[in-house]
Amino acid sequence: MKTSFIKYFFRQALTNISDNRTAHLLGVGTIAIAFLIFNSFILAYVNINHWADEMGKSLTMTIYFKGQPQEIEVEELKSELINIQGVTINKFVSKEEAIRSLAKELGDKEGFLKGLNENPLPASLEIVFLKADREDPLPYNIKKRLEKMDIVDEVHYSEEWAGKIEAIMGAIKLIGSVLGGLLFLATLFIITNTIKLTVFARENEIEILRLVGATNVFIKAPFLIEGSIQGLLGGLLALIMLLAGYVTVMIRADFKIGFASLDIVFISPHIAVFLLLMSMIIGLLGSSIALGRFFKA
């Protein structure tokens, strides 16, 4: 391929864009909106995944004490645990606090607690393993050491719960992939159609180019470049709109689930670049499909 051709292709693509400015802008707008819908979905998906990950990764361990432990004993244990890499103390719950929170949990069945002659609930200490996963041996080692201590009655490690979170995450990923896939197809369809409509409007131009002896590559290349640019611009616009929406929401709102306030993350630069590349490829594909019917044998 001579470089003069490549220059011609790009020059022609840009000329076409500026000649058919309105149609081009309409196309870019449509593509942007289609992508915006798709990208919003990706953003929601990324965030749900993020939350699930956060929750899944903070495995908790509850240490139940025998009887009423001495404050000094508890403090000693706390300072010991806090020195272990990856462990945080969440909270100490005394016997009194335990029964109060049980009463709260029971709600209208609280009345039955009156029948008790002594507080049967143990005091407990809850610790959190940051970034641990189910294969990490650390929690198990700690559990063994704690269980040997005199003041400790039982140790519960939230391994099972982690399994549940993982299952939920798996389900979210599956549903998300299916929905995202369908939405992706819809986006692809809207975008190729939009590009087709802009190409069809120039049927006449293609015909004349063939009559003067232009080869298929020569005719197609500027259209393909134009389609790629259109896709890329649409994708970029969609990302900008998404970012603007994200910033607006972040400024106004404070999201909470229960008492934990949730941080909403934006899609990572990697995903952003991927989405841009994808929009360009869709633009390319769209124009390629649109041109197809003019180049049948």
Add this chain to the structure above:
Amino acid sequence: MKTSFIKYFFRQALTNISDNRTAHLLGVGTIAIAFLIFNSFILAYVNINHWADEMGKSLTMTIYFKGQPQEIEVEELKSELINIQGVTINKFVSKEEAIRSLAKELGDKEGFLKGLNENPLPASLEIVFLKADREDPLPYNIKKRLEKMDIVDEVHYSEEWAGKIEAIMGAIKLIGSVLGGLLFLATLFIITNTIKLTVFARENEIEILRLVGATNVFIKAPFLIEGSIQGLLGGLLALIMLLAGYVTVMIRADFKIGFASLDIVFISPHIAVFLLLMSMIIGLLGSSIALGRFFKA
């Protein structure tokens, strides 16, 4: 307006559609997909509303018995209650069942139940008020009557809970309206753009019509009819696809939240007709906007 004009307008609109078949089909396809996304959202919204309604409307009342009630007494009460319009019996929970389910709820804290020398939990009967709302006096009347009975200790009515459900429903409605509104705007944008692209391709035609002395109405009318038809067909196609998707999902899947299996409803005929009308109006608007620029002073 002479009838010959109206005939001409419709004839011309249909001729245009069949002449520009491919572009028209592309347009209808794009519109259909855009509406499908919007309609899927509406369907999801309708269902969430439906579930929330179901939950909100089935207010429950729990009757706690003194000690261990005789089976015959309970049966008597049951048959009395069941005769009241709008009341259903949900379930009777004996003292043993109550403690078993508490143990389950407590999970890893279950150990503390060992400390009990007698079962402090009361037997209870749960009844449901179908279609009641917070203003309905019936539950309150029944509550009063029950509280006077010898075997009854306490009666809890889930009034507060109903308030919460209503608040959640309100939030869902608000978020849904905002999201739906944005999605509607996106759909509108995609559709008007698509129609604009098909109209722009026929700039030449409009110019020639003006040159032979056709009035604006005469030029516009067939385009507007065509746009309406395009919108209507797109909307219809979207509904059909949605219905097909709905049926497929209903055949394959069985939805549960907890133990209650959820019925997924399709959008009501009223909403369907509304959506169709709306798609037609959007088509009309789209072509009207698209034509705008050809008819500036």
Add this chain to the structure above:
Amino acid sequence: MVFGMIKLFNVYKNFGPKNPAIVDLSLNIEKGEFVFITGPSGAGKTTLLKIIFCSERPTSGNALVNGININRIKEKQLAFLRRKIGVVFQDFKLLPNRTVFNNVSLCLEISGVQYPIIRKKVHQTLRQLGLSKKERYYPPQLSGGEQQRVAIARAIINNPSILLADEPTGNLDPEITIEIMALLEEIHQRGTTVLVATHSQELLKDTEKKIVTLNKGRIVK
């Protein structure tokens, strides 16, 4: 003061600063006249017809067509004026996606003429122009000369007060040219004001009609 059918006063038309198409042109064409407009390629013949037809506005100067000042014409008025003017465009301007029949009938449909009358008139006009067999064809399926005749048919179908014909025989052979000129003469006899822009020396050779010769936008004869 009595106005002619077409009256131009010191009309200028510039496409851009260094591109005058019509320069200080004044012209008076009476109702029922038959005028040839000639001149070399690019002289401004088409532009002159476009001004009369209000598809280009003069840069300065005034023009009255059928008693209407075209500088102040309104949208709706314009459509009605155009219905009284039949035009054979140099590039035909046929609708490629409508049949020959529909291209011609269009001019009657926009005036709300009833279909049976449309049918009759269109058939008759197409027959006059030797296009009966091509009624159901689309313009791209026609030869150049056939397209030109469709354009003529469309221009004359509703008995316009003014007929503007831009190079109406450029794609026609000598025999058909003679027929077409006879047809234009016939229309002229019925009272239509006719303006024909042409290069053809054949057409101008033996005519007694008024000839306006343009060069570089000015009347030279």
Add this chain to the structure above:
Amino acid sequence: MVFGMIKLFNVYKNFGPKNPAIVDLSLNIEKGEFVFITGPSGAGKTTLLKIIFCSERPTSGNALVNGININRIKEKQLAFLRRKIGVVFQDFKLLPNRTVFNNVSLCLEISGVQYPIIRKKVHQTLRQLGLSKKERYYPPQLSGGEQQRVAIARAIINNPSILLADEPTGNLDPEITIEIMALLEEIHQRGTTVLVATHSQELLKDTEKKIVTLNKGRIVK
């Protein structure tokens, strides 16, 4: 066996069952010949040129152009054959959204000619046709005759082996017509095979060239 530049054997072209455009036409045009094709409107002149140019395929019969059987030509071959054939289309077929310069340069760009050479050649050709001032115009901004000259410029820019000109002077005044015919003669002298389809009796009057007369798709003279 030696083939001519253009050789047609019993070529038929029907557009639909009752619509023959070319009937049993055989023709042999040698390399370097200059041939006029004439005949009434709808005789099949344009269709004949289209067959030679491979934009219509014959319904039956064979045609050899530059030694290539056009019934069996492949996509890529076709593009290369077309670059050797310059065509002035009856309806010009200019790209409305490219300038005069770009419309003409196109034919060199598709062959990968370097830009400085393109510039020189385009300027020279436009000057020959009196279009130097219109270089940056778009076709819709040109008069009919100017457009026709752009079409001619495009057809001759890359010294084609064959030049097909369909009614190339239909929109041109007598003076420019003489210039254009002189230009075609000059191109012919350089060895190009030239076919000109025309109605104009002016052109045919004093010529010594070969004249092929068509009527209803048949050669009548």
